[in-house]
Amino acid sequence: MKHNFGAGPCILPQEVFKQAAQAVLDFNDGLSILEISHRTTEFEAVVAEADKLVKELLNVPSGYSVLFLQGGASLQFAMVPMNLLGDGQTASYLDTGVWATKALKEAKFVGNVNVVASSKDSNYTFIPKDFEIPTDSAYFHYTSNNTIYGTELFDVPETSVPVVCDMSSDIMSRVIDVSKFDLIYAGAQKNIGPAGLTIVIVKNDALGKIDRKNPSMLNYQSHIDNDSMYNTPPVFSIYVALLNLRWLKSKGGVAEIEKENKQKAEALYREIDRNPLFKGTCAVEDRSRMNICFVMENPELEKPFLKYAEEEGIVGIKGHRSVGGFRASMYNALPITSVHALIDAMQVFEEKQAK
Ligand code: PLP
Structure with missing residues (x-):
């Protein structure tokens, strides 16, 4: 079994992958999830349950809509201002990466x-x-x-203005x-x-406050009015998300997974801080639980450590090119046993160096 610390895309539990694979072959009455119409009652039930589970797992209050869209977070970078930033208005952004x-x-x-602050000068090592x-x-x-x-902002900044957040890499990992x-x-x-x-x-209530007329696909209201079915939705991705949300619920929900995520992150940071070969790259108070970035005191040891870790079945820890070193991504699906495998590898490597 591989210990997958990759940053994505799509790190899900094995059991979810298995159920997803089965649904490709036979979702309902011998038909694949990929071939049934998204307008069938069966698929409408998938969207309805996914909507219900997102609301339940994140405790979404009434008055909010959950939308299942396409285009990635990158399209939201544009859709947010198109829908919320009126002519002549200014939006404030915190630049953390x-x-x-x-x-x-x-x-x-x-x-x-208006950029309220930026940590660019320190290569975004702090918030x-x-x-x-x-x-x-x-x-x-x-x-x-x-x-x-590998930084994370846990407390929502205090402000009287509406807050918009890109939670791409920590949504469902902790209570919000x-x-x-x-x-x-x-x-x-x-x-x-x-x-x-x-x-x-x-x-x-946040919508409809500005005069701009957006094309329908870029208008949140079109998607709300059509229950995320304004056009053909990404049926397979929604179905697999539903399977994963069910898995999360069966684990006890977001509060329970948050406890596990804390344990996993604390264990790895403890080893990074204890082991003289390694050091973290970020301000301690801003350390992310999802993506843990670290380097070696002696950069020449990084390649040999990476090779050793791979021999131990640990994959995906190579750091992003703009930070270097290592990045252990520890999303919900990564079991704590994988974190222990990485810690063991760091300790054995330390012993080998001492010889
Ligand atoms: N925002 C964050 C925090 C991300 O981690 C990523 C991708 O990793 C993106 C935005 C871009 O997301 P997408 O590729 O879905 O457009």
Whole structure:
């Protein structure tokens, strides 16, 4: 068995993959999930249950809609300002990495952008804390987990303006208070389901406040009015997401998985801090539970460690090119036994070096 620490796309439990494979062959009465019409009652039931489970697992209050869209988080970078940033208005963005930068770049095509703070000068190794959000901002946007750099923002910044969050890489990994947000979006492919599906949770009252007329596919209201079936939805991705949401529920839900995610992250950070060969790359208080970035004190040992880890069945730990070293991505589906396998490998490698 491989211990998959890859950053995605789509790290799901084996049992979910098995059920998904079966549904390709026979979802209902010998027909594949891929061939039945999305307008059948069977598929409408899939969307309805997925909607119900997202709301249940994240405790979404009434007055919010859950949308199953396409285009990835990257399309949301543009759709958010198109729907929430009126002519002449300014949106505030916190720049904590590449994804935040891409989000604010797209917003600039639509209106004015104010970057409240950035940690770019330190290669995004920390989350800026001292910043002010102008009270006349149309909204404030941030990225809750910075997948590439391994930082995570756990507390929603205090502000009177509507908050929008890109939760692509930590949604469903910890309990959140949805009522603090006007809009949450996430490419599904880390903790929810396969690539091709994007989840949006939007407060209904946040929409319809600006005059811009958007094309239908780029207008959240069209998707709300059509129960995420304005056009052909990504049927397979939605179905696999449903299987994974059922798995999460059977595990005890988000609060239970959060406990496991904390244990997994604490164990690995403990080893990074104890083992003299390794060091973390981020400010300790901003360390992500989902993507753990670390390097070696002696960079020449990185290749041999990577090779040794691979021999032990540990895959996907090579760091992103903009950080180097290692990145252990530990999404919901990664069992704690895999984290122990990585820790063991780090300890055995340490012993080998001492010889
Ligand atoms: N935002 C974050 C935090 C991400 O991690 C990613 C991809 O990894 C994206 C946005 C881009 O997502 P997509 O590829 O779904 O457009």
